[in-house]
Amino acid sequence: MEPYSDLPAMTLAVVGFIVFIGIVTQVYVGFQEKAFIAEHYQDAANLARKxxxxxxxxGSxxxxxxxxxxxxxxxxFVKKYGIYYNFILxxxxxxxxxxxxxxxxDPDITESKSGVSASLPVTIKINDVEELPGVLTVKLWRK
Known part of the structure; x- marks a missing residue:
């Protein structure tokens, strides 16, 4: 048997294992993001209502x-409501x-690319004579 004949097979096994670990990690991170959204949508909706x-x-x-x-x-304003999560309104x-x-x-906090959002229809008074239908949206993410 030649020396180092098992080296290519060992290299393929190591590369395959590294790719497998990378795929499992990506799936786990995706699962965590989806689980956060599912668990905290109601929190975002309640914060939007509040x-x-x-x-x-x-106004009146x-x-x-x-x-x-x-x-x-x-x-x-963000400090008043952002006790458990970071959020934008x-x-x-x-x-x-x-x-x-x-x-x-909060200008000191960078917005996360992942999080959960909830929206409510509202009326916005632009000035004394103009009111427009609008949307209030809250996006929250982990601290």
Whole structure:
């Protein structure tokens, strides 16, 4: 028998094992992300409901006031509700003539690419005479 004749077979076995471990790792990471989404969607929906009723962004009669959102200290607002998760709040409204879009987040925290989102339909008061139908979206992810 020649010396080192088992070396190519051993190399193939090691490469195959490394590829197998890589595939198993990717599947596990994907499973963890999907499990987080499934487990925490209700948390995101509850946070969206709670934020839509927060007095610091509401005007009269449960309508979100754009001027209050513009004057909001986003870092303090996120700190108030971001005890268990990091999150961002997005408020947007569109009509044929106007678009309103605002993201409230902590500037010190980078947004994660994975997480779970929940949205609610809301009414946004743009000014004293204009109210638009819009969407309030909350995205949360692990701290």
């Amino acid at each position: 934020l839509s009723r927060d007095s610091s962004i509401l 009669s449960d309508i979100i006031d754009a001027s209050k959102i513009e004057g909001l200290d986003s870092k303090e 997005k408020v947007e409204a569109k009509s044929e003539s106007r678009t309103y879009f605002r993201i409230i987040k």
